[in-house]
Amino acid sequence: MQGMGQAGGGDDCPFEFNFDAATFKAGDSVSYRIFGNPMFEDMPFVGELLEVHEDFVVIAGDPNDRSVRYRGSRESRPQVAASEI
Secondary structure (H helix, E strand, C coil): CCCCCCCCCCCCCCCCCCCCHHHCCCCCEEEEEEECCCCCCCCCEEEEEEEECCCEEEEECCCCCCCCEEEEECCCCCEEEHHHC
C-alpha cells in the first residue's frame, strides 16, 4: 500500500497485511471491511487475527483491548457484520 500519504506519493502504509486467506494464522494483520452500515462500508480497517477457523476468523478490533473481538468471513479481506461492532 505504497503512496498512501500525501498526493505526491507520501509515506507508505505502516502495515503489512496478509491477503491470502489460505495462509491465515493467528497474529497476522488483516485489512477488513464492515458491511451492513453505509457509514463504514467504504472504509478499510486494520485488525489482528486472534483465531482462524475453516469458515471464519476472529479479529481483534482494538489493539488496546483484546476483549474487543469481531467474527469475520475467511476471505482475502474479511467482512465483518455491522451488528458485530
